[in-house]
Amino acid sequence: MTESIPLYRDGRHYDAMNRDIIADIPFYIEEAQHAMGPVLELACGTGRLAIPIAQSGVEIVGLDVSPSMLAHARTKAKQAEVAITFVEGDCRSFALGRKFALIFMGFNSMQHLHEYASLASLFSNVLQHLATGGRFVFDVFNPKxxxxxxxxxxxxxxxxxxxxxxxxxxxxxxxxxxxxxxxxxxxxxxxxxxxxxxxxxxxxxxxxxxxCFFPQELDLLVRSQGFEIVEKFGNFERKAFASGEPKQIVICRGT
Missing domain, CATH: 2.20.25 (N-terminal domain of TfIIb)
Incomplete structure (x- = not known):
């Protein structure tokens, strides 16, 4: 998926370009700590979210399709002295042989899946890897x-x-x-x-x-894939989603 996107091939430039994007970090740390179990991040990239989550004491696995981004993530994790398992794999077809209390896909990554078949494969795979009562959390833009x-x-x-x-x-x-x-x-x-x-x-x-996922369409997609929406926010301060909010942050679980 993302290895074909040049923007995601150079982890150093990616990190430099996104250095000031930090609003989502406390949100995902809180979700990870609330999960009370192992966490899986899909499309983890250079570990921008996974590393601070690991630093908070949570066991986390990071999966990404880009070998170059993962190589940079491993270097950063070593420098930060945190233990993270980074796995090369596609979010639509990975098989890790274990279950997670929380699976999340941050930073609009789901928007790289354009076709319904790809989205259905993602949700199916997530469902197979969620522990009983586990949650799937993701964020995408609210189309402007x-x-x-x-x-x-x-x-x-x-x-x-x-x-x-x-x-x-x-x-x-x-x-x-x-x-x-x-x-x-x-x-x-x-x-x-x-x-x-x-x-x-x-x-x-x-x-x-x-x-682009329009709000009502996104809700229907989630529900059609065997999930129920627990909460939906419009920003990372957990403001309830409403018209004009910049983000769609969805917390859901299998039905």
Whole structure:
């Protein structure tokens, strides 16, 4: 799945680009501690969430399809002196031979699954790996129509970050072309480096395709896959989901 996405091949750039995204960390630590048992993170990437969860004293396994991201995660876990089992595998077809009190899929990762068959395989696999009473938690964006309706040539500045190779500041911009038939947002990512040698505009361009889930559709999907929704939040401060909230954070369990 994600190994085919260049944005997820360089863990150093990924971490540098997302360094300031921390709002979800306390939320998932709390969920992991509340589970009172082993935890599995799907699409764990570089361990951005798994490592602080392990540091809180929770046993956690991280699964990801990208070998390069997992290699970086293992290096970081060793530096942090925490024991985490990282497994290379696809969230739609993994078989770990054990069950977990909590399985979660953070940082909008489920939006990389575009087809119903892929989503059904994910939920089926999660159900097989959940212990009795266990919970599945995930978060996705709440689609913002003004964003999806933007002209495809319109760029939006996302953030700046320091080049991990110490070559200056990298400016990250993106544009969006939304396909309403597939509900997939085709996001073109542009990276410009500003350093001592001047500006290298668009030295790197990558495409990121994300499936959009509208709120009622998402609830029906969860229920159709043998789960019931326990809680649904609109942000990581646990505000109840309502119109205009930026996120859909779903806590569910098997029926």
């Amino acid at each position: 129509l003004s964003l999806l309706a933007r002209q495809p040539e319109e760029r939006k500045h996302e953030r700046d970050y320091q080049d991990p190779d110490r070559k200056g500041t990298i400016v990250f911009e993106h544009s969006v072309l939304y396909d309403d038939a597939s509900q997939v947002a085709h996001i073109q990512c542009y990276f410009t480096r500003r350093g001592a040698n001047g500006e290298e505009r668009d030295f790197r361009q990558e495409e990121l395709n994300m499936r």
